Amino acid sequence: MNTDIIFTDKTNAPSSVEQKTTCPYCGVGCGVTATVENNTIVSVKGDVEHPSNLGRLCVKGSSLSETVSTEGRVLAPRVHGKEVSWDEATSKVAEHFSKTIKEHGPDSVAFYLSGQLLTEDYYVANKLMKGFIGSGNVDTNSRLCMASASTAHKRAFGEDVVPGCYEDFDHADVIFMVGSNAAYAHPIIYQRIVKAKENNPNLKVVVLDPRETATTKDADLHIQLKPGTDGYYYNGLLSFLENNDLINQTYVADHCLGFEDALKTAQAQVATVEAAAMACDVSPEDLLASYELFGRNSKVITVFSQGINQSSSGVDKGNAILNCHLATGKIGYEGAGPFSITGQPNAMGGREVGGLASQIAAHLHFEDPAEIDLVKRFWNAPNMAQKQGLKAVDMFNAIDSGKIKAVWIMATNPVVSMPDADFVKQALEKCPMVVVSECYENADTLACADVVLPATTWGEKQGSVTNSQRTISIQVPMLKAPGSAKNDWDIISTVARKMGFDEAFNYQHPHEIFIEHAQLSGFENISIEESVNRSPDDTRIHRAFDISGLVDLSFEEYHQFTPIQWPINVATPNGVKRLFSQGGFATKTGKANLIPILAKLPKIAPTEHQVILNTGRARDQWHTMTRTGRVPKLMTHLSEPYIEIHPTDAERFKLADKQLAQVNNRGASLFGRVTVSEKQRIGEVFVPIHWNDSFSASARVSALVNPITDDLCGQPEFKHSPVTLAPFNALWSGYLVSVDSKAMTTAYWTKSTIASGVKYQLADQTAIPDNQEFIQSMYPDINDWVVLKDDKSETLRVAGFLDNVLVCFFVASTDLSQQYSTQYIESQFGKIHKKGNRFKLLAALDSDRSFDVGAIVCSCFQVGEKTIKQAIESGECKSAEDLGRKLKCGTNCGSCIPELKSMF
Amino acid sequence: MQSSHSSSLPLKTSLIIVGNGMATGRLLDEILSRTPDKFNITVVGKEPFGSYNRIMLSAVLAGDTTVEGIIQKTPQWYKDNNIEFISDTLVTDIDRENQIITLCANNAENEKTQLTYDELIFATGSRSAKIPAKNQNIRGIFNFRDIKDTEKIQSFAQSAKNNNHIETDVYEEKRAVVVGGGLLGLEAAYGLAISGVNVTLIHRNKWLLNRQLDRVAGTMLQKIMAEKNIKFVLGCEVARFDNLTNASGEKILCGVELTNGTYLETSMAVIATGITPNKELGNNAQLEVNRAIVVNDYMLTSDPHISAVGECCEHRNATFGLVDPIWVQCKTLAERLCFDNEHAFKNSPVPTKLKVSGVQLFSAGVVESSDDTQSFVVTDENASVYRKIIVKDDVIVGVVLFGDVSSGMAYFDMMQSNQKVIHAMPELLLGHEFMPEDNNEKSEAA
């Protein structure tokens, strides 16, 4: 069977075709119905039948049809910058890897993968490294967000399993959201919670977050705890539960181990509510109220994500949460359970195949030789790895020190996303062989690559993904891949064959890989009851992750895959919504482990001249922007990197609102625009993670993050780096709107994609440049310019025309307080402006005032602040719902609703 | 000796106006509209026409209108308004003590007449300034001041046209030089060029209209004028006119030698380097005279019965070359003569406009920036648009607009009223509509 056949079928289709697939943007994993015409996705809508989103899509998902573009794609393989054939490129990789392994051993090579890869891609890469090259050196960027939760699950449940499902949100009485700005990061889940609240006014939402966020706006209770003190909070909770007789003694006795130890440790550290309040720096009343809500309700969910995971004691924090759920038995039934939410679309899928250095495959681990042997036998592996490989941070250290001499990076951008990213860049620059499989040319990591392999992306490739609630769904190919881009599984298999592993990698279609993956999950897999009672010489091993029920899936069924929640086997052929309601944990004893937790503060404490850098997501942007950075609609919400800071700190560091500032650490600096906000805790600043070298000068927040990791899982501490702050001291600021991208030389710049091209926000610490030298020389083809300037060099505006069409527009002013609206100018791009009074364009403000709708609040419908304010002031709209009816804002993805509400 | 209108109403004050140019035309209107019957008015004019619109001579030369088309007051008009009109006649002398003037008709040099006056008004205007070049007493050198000059230039150009278009086989291109790159020179050169004459304009300064434009705008103007078939030699003057002598022994212009050594063949030269006020009568009558006849704020000379208006007068060290302030002078004078009202004349800057079709140009106030000013400039080179506003202490002190003169008058008003503008810069430069509406800081006036 051949993938091309499928493409042919699709592209020969007479008119438009509707195709069900899965959104690739986040761990919610929403089902999408796409309409395809002439090799273009013309529109997308939410799949009403998909259990994850029931027809809804957030703004990122809704703009999928706009992110899919062949513009800026990597089109052909390159070796040292020279375009070569696929044959040459893959031979080069195979030969180099083989040679390196031969000379320096299997641990001298590594794969660095991504939660954006599909399960089948992951499976093949993992199999190659762990079974055939013989090293554990496969890690993924999921390490950056999920390793803590994964390890915490493993410690408590014996396996990395999320017990609940999204439906539980509809039934809960209390939802705790811990370190999760779901309103921005997981909008569809957040909307589901908001909806549940509407349906059930008694539902209480408690948010634990050091910052005020869009998520805290709708919360009944916001516990604004001191950064990094979540562990103290949960130890306090466990003590509180014990003190108030709220422990589920039966559940603990029947299904748990280690309760006494865990309780003792918790009590020794945080015995009372007062002690907890002190440790977390919050009012005892609020704290008590939240403890009461947890303890006295039965249907309690704790949603936790990055805020917990990205910490040097993230595993412990995760277990502290799990301890409380286990101790009260709030797990495994409708409306209850701990719920870790993944950031990446297929982080779960990656963990299922074993894409982390600490796992082998199919939820099997290196600790038990029997597990290693099981996989070896299944794969018929000649060089089975025997021990864990290097985890992300260690992997890049090993690259730096020369221990790893060849690395293959797939579908991720570590030069941007890794902590201490400048170091990562240097390390890669030193590495003798860096292979990068990538879709987009603007990925910064390409600059470090010796071999570049063009990969397919969403909409072109086929494969499965698993979302945060264990639902497996499929992504389907709808479009022809641009240039000679190939699917990742295909690229890896080709290289594997060239390395001499023909038999094991002779895949023709992801369907075959998926079946093999399903077979492995069921290979010698026994039920937990059997496992608990098995004889010592029985080599069979229980895994909750079992999708052996799918081994007979036909090609057609695979293509029309119906979303389903694992485990799927003979006992549960239709999947399982909730696990562990009757215990049956995946441990040797079948019982869950409570873990004694000694809560720890972040490893490095700030000095008096420092503040703590916290990082996270802004709404509408996704990861490092290689994809969403291309969609004009998504860039309007916040088109610049920003530094959110409390007024007191702003004063202390002499920073003014809306001015540029720099955050310094480790010799690296990040530039961003100051947002002074009471929402921020004193002593802490927040910076979004998305900007990279393609979109901004020095805005890679990860360059500032200390490479400190959780000892237990190697996950970096992203949320807590002491940094210093200083004003940027710009001499001028301004912007450039241009039909195409330009190399920027100003100290500060941020690029955003707009409908007519790109827009740069600019600032520099030297005088306003000469228009000839700075702007006009960037456009050698243009010789039709309109220039406005003054002889005191306080202002410069330049418009460039090609055949009377506006193609470039630059504004600079020494008046830094100047606020620009570029909406009118953007609307004038591509239009003909006859010579005459076209100089009036340089007014640059909003000469046609109707264009100026203010800062965009609703990204889906492009509704601006001014328009909304007008509607409110006119008295026409008295609620967010009214606004939705009149202006449509907030009626699609709903992620702007908190903002809309706050405008009343 | 005869007294004007002695036979009719002797009680009326007799008012004599010397000169019948644009100031006189306007002054008559001002007086008649106030007190139609107060004065016995006599107008003595050197030119053989009623008052005409001198400004339009450029248009006449460019062929846009005719001499008849610019006459504003015909002899009949004077009659109808009971004004004695003595044309083609020069006033040659004034006897202040006895309040008598002496006239001499142009065609009868020895027949002098005398008139007595109660009030005498000088409105003698000015004449073209002389240039220092050698050998100027030859045929083919013209001024551009009055109808007679214009007709001469025109008939020359006409013959050029005929040469070029009718007698094609004996083609002989007519060449002319215009000396002076000010408004007048440019309009003259343009008028000649569109008549088909091969014109070269010689200008002393590095760029055209150097008093009204900066270098950029001056250079843009040159580019546009060059497109209208005018050639330029800038940065030098005429050193000497060259002549040949024809069969009848007449010396006829055949070329000019420039201070930079260049020699240009030409059969005509128009001198338009500036104007010299006609102040000689005042000199002779021993009135206070400086560059022109000195007047006070009420247009009165040093003699309580003699006034002066227009280009022949000097007010607070300023002389005049454009009509706008002259209109104000006429009002001031009429108020005083008719009603004894003292409305002081205030001289204010006048924006410059050039009457060449296809050339948009506006200039007011200072042209060049200095250390204590800030100038904002927008340039659209391919569209030949250039706009500059010079701001000092928050207010506009100079405007140069080229190619697109929109909002020029609005800027001029802001400048005159000392309106604060710096907060509206640089957008204001693009059009006065960009002035913020809620601008309460209006005119703290000087």
Ligand SMILES: Cc1cc2nc3c(=O)[nH]c(=O)nc-3n(C[C@H](O)[C@H](O)[C@H](O)COP(=O)(O)OP(=O)(O)OC[C@H]3O[C@@H](n4cnc5c(N)ncnc54)[C@H](O)[C@@H]3O)c2cc1C
């Ligand atoms: C070609 C041309 C274009 C112009 N374009 C403009 C323009 O665009 N805008 C603008 O504002 N201005 C323009 N001017 C200037 C304007 O025409 C003068 O400022 C205006 O005519 C001055 O008026 P006046 O009455 O003071 O002098 P004049 O109009 O010169 O009138 C004086 C009259 O007095 C006569 N006279 C002189 N001495 C005697 C005497 N002893 N006895 C009797 N009569 C005498 C003269 O022959 C003349 O007819 C232009 C001038 C010229 C020549």
Ligand code: SF4
């Ligand atoms: S929440 Fe948005 S980004 Fe995440 S999967 Fe759903 S539609 Fe995609």
